[in-house]
Amino acid sequence: MTLSEEDYIKVIYHLGKNENGTVSTNAIADRMETKPSSVTDMVRKLSEKGFVNYKKYKGVSLTEIGTKTALTLVRKHRLWEVFLVEKLNFPWDEVHEVAEQLEHIKSEKLVDKLDKHLDYPEVDPHGDPIPSKNGAFKKSIKKLMNEIPIGANGVCVGVKDSSPPFLKFLDKNNIALGDSILILDKEEFDESLHIRINGSDIHISSQIASNLYLRITE
Amino acid sequence: MTLSEEDYIKVIYHLGKNENGTVSTNAIADRMETKPSSVTDMVRKLSEKGFVNYKKYKGVSLTEIGTKTALTLVRKHRLWEVFLVEKLNFPWDEVHEVAEQLEHIKSEKLVDKLDKHLDYPEVDPHGDPIPSKNGAFKKSIKKLMNEIPIGANGVCVGVKDSSPPFLKFLDKNNIALGDSILILDKEEFDESLHIRINGSDIHISSQIASNLYLRITE
């Protein structure tokens, strides 16, 4: 597996999660910031190697071995993110880029020892679950904040958008994973929310609310 | 800097240390496990980029910027080795291979934070010095065990050969860095040594003695 092949497989995995599993050439090209013709070439190669199912003009989906490979990469990526935040004190908005490189280091023993060193974490710094060695997820019951009824209590457990600008915004407003949140009210006009967090009442836009996951506590 | 360019620069650095600084095409090819013709191509490219001085048929040497680059790589390699041994409990004979990959991760911030996390180590698990951020070494006064007079006391501070077979041999014989050693006697016939270590007297071959560094304690 080359670095490039690995990145393609990860992208196909992430895009396939939302859809029925089948991903279009253009969608991959967009995400990889490359050209559709390059995607066609790579997808054909991955198909020959058995990682994806591919029918010309019909899109691609991961095979069983392709899915296994993707999960191993996601596991490595997220474990490294935990390491960077927990052990090296990186800000959570800077870890993705470095983990994008570290995920390609080839050593099963390294991943096992890293997992142990981190005390077997179940989620990464953005609240995303870390697959176990055999590819199993602990599934969590989480909902986007804008889909939660007024009056409900929850704990902030993840972000949908984990881009640096959004994460920096959360830092600036003292919103962190693990915080308790009470939904006070919703404005009809723009769907913005009034919430209580860390003892203070604040007003957040629907764009923010639709990118924060809560686990409802009752 | 591609991964391959970085590996070439590191090899030229290590080979140049022993010689006058000028390294031959074949020496590089041997060490890189590649063909001389490939080395010629790469060396020409590195020369165009300003990392090495190169005159056809006359060998290569690192420029100032090339040396700086090599030292940064050596620093990263050795810091990662310390991490693997100290934090992840890797055996010292298995870290080189993994560090060979980790040294190529591009993030200055990562190296700084790793250095701090490890509490600014001065040597790697094999006793080799770690260059500082600006490329300075702490020079240590160490000698090969076979060059030390009978009766002298020393502390084992490094290995010359850090190949897994030699390191495993030392483990098996309970010889580790930091151990105090007294040279008891030398056999004329094969230059083998009788030494006292950890309270017991043992007999070691000249091949072993010529690959262990001691710092003489008096």
Add this chain to the structure above:
DNA sequence: ACAAATTTTTAGTTTTATCTAAATTTTTAT
């Protein structure tokens, strides 16, 4: 249903890092 728009693939190049085989230069030995 069918023309237009969009998506995807094909064909032909480029760059990087290799290789083999042949040519050239340098070194060594008589």
Add this chain to the structure above:
DNA sequence: ATAAAAATTTAGATAAAACTAAAAATTTGT
């Protein structure tokens, strides 16, 4: 000094991963 040996470079090829431009297939809108 010169022939043989060794080291090094050149020439030409290959494989991976990109790209552009053009062709082909699919989807969309009327």
